[in-house]
Amino acid sequence: MHNEQDEIPLKEVAANKDASDNVETRPKKLNYFLYIIAAIVNLLSIASGSAIVWVTPALPKLDGSRGIEENPFSRPITTSEISLLAALTPLGGVVGPLGAAKIAAKFGRKRMLLILACLLGVSYLIPVVAKTIAWFYTSRFLIGVAVGGVYAVIPVYLTEIAENHNRGALGCSMAIFVACGMTVTLIIGPYLSIPIFSLVCATPIFIFVPIFVILGPETPPFLASTNDVKNLAKSLFKLRNNSPEEIHKEMDRILEAAKRTSSQNSGRLQDLFKVAYLRRTLLISTTLCLFQQGVGFGCVVSYMQIIFEASKANLASEFCVMIVGTCQLLGTLLSSIIVDRAGRRMLLLGSTFGIFVALSTLGLYFWLKNNQFQLDGFSWLPILCLSVFIVSFGIGLGPVAWVVMAEVFPPNVKSYAASIVGCSTFVLSFIVVVAFPHLSLVLGMAKCFVMFSVVSLAGCVFIYWMVPETKGKTLEEIQRSLRRR
Structure with a gap:
């Protein structure tokens, strides 16, 4: 199928401009693949929601409220340690978007999401084996970096793969999955030990990485900005339920917009x-x-x-x-x-x-x-x-x-x-x-x-x-x- 798509010649952009301005005026078929990809990407949103509130159910085990047997340090942590543990996540969130932006702009949204998933996974695995508060500090800072990156990249990815009639719904879906992650974490956290709790929170990441590597496409606007016409066509044929002619018009429109944008800013x-x-x-x-x-x-x-x-x-x-x-x-x-x-x-x-x-x-x-x-x-x-x-x-x-x-x-x-x-x-x-x-x-x-x-x-x-x-x-x-x- 992709070979046939790649052989479709590009039409003149100017000839298609008027037609492209009126795209998506007819009723749309439900595009299951697009929603599946959005759900897969939002596994990272679930993990991020868990990361935001992880410290809430974990603190009673660390400060001695639940007894010393559930504490990995064999001692209650101090008030200053509690404050630092809670503050490191938003501090990491300040740093995360900066690095995520540079990598996403140069290497693409898909690669950046995979990097963030690996960072989240490592951050969750540290409390499974850590026995000192310093390692917990490292985990919370790194998880803040990852969550900050997720908040910067996922909305961009979802809006760039979406169609006009569902772009708002897909963009809002991140908040739904973050809320799900927060709620489930707050409910189950008090009943699990810290190592098991951290592994459960990391489960969505372990599911996300292999599936997204295989199925996840790069976003069409990014591919157009790098003038990768072949992969742009493949991405659109994956993400759209339209005929080859309609996809061809959308591809022309995206390429034209990318050229116009590059002429207006660097x-x-x-x-x-x-x-x-x-x-x-x-x-x-x-x-x-x-x-x-x-x-x-x-x-x-x-x-x-x-x-x-x-x-x-x-x-x-x-x-x-x-x-x-x-x-x-x-x-x-x-x-x-x-x-x-x-x-x-x-x-x-x-x-x-x-x-x-x-x-x-x-x-x-x-x-x-x-x-x-x-x-x-x-x-x-x-x-x-x-x-x-x-x-x-x-x-x-x-x-x-x-x-x-x-x-x-x-x-x-x-x-x-x-x-x-x-x-x-x-x-x-x-x-x-x-x-x-x-x-x-x-x-x-x-x-x-x-x-x-x-x-x-x-x-x-x-x-x-x-x-x-x-x-x-x-x-x-x-x-x-x-x-x-």
């Missing part, structure tokens, strides 16, 4: 700051992902039990985990279903406004409570507010911000842009999570949540004025639109 990091429309696009993407962290999602998830205790809800930690996991899964699932119908802007606006309502209500609740108002009949309100907050975040700001980031940049600078956005996100996440306990002591819970709600309202205004709608457009049409703006 595909280097500095182009993001020198070229006017790229500079503006980088500002939009980075600010959007900064709002994603600035609304306090990391704080709410990390300090959920503290928030519930302060509200006197007195819920068991297991129930808190169930609420967080269920609401996050519900939000991300709903987002993936409606994102290609409702559009990116609508979901982002609805998400930030829902976050604003939830957090401002929660701030009001804590203010009334601190001022001795009787709220015994409203003990359910913090649960409702946090559930609305998590669902709102999962519907829009959580997954869709990454989808927009992966859509708005041309392929030859997309990896660099993703690294800058990823680094900025992890830096702010680290700052916000570390600062929240101190701010809550100085300002109180009420003012902290009001502050987060103001950030979400500012994000709503920013999205309305600055974020472009990309629903239903080809990646090339998005680029043309951004250049005109």
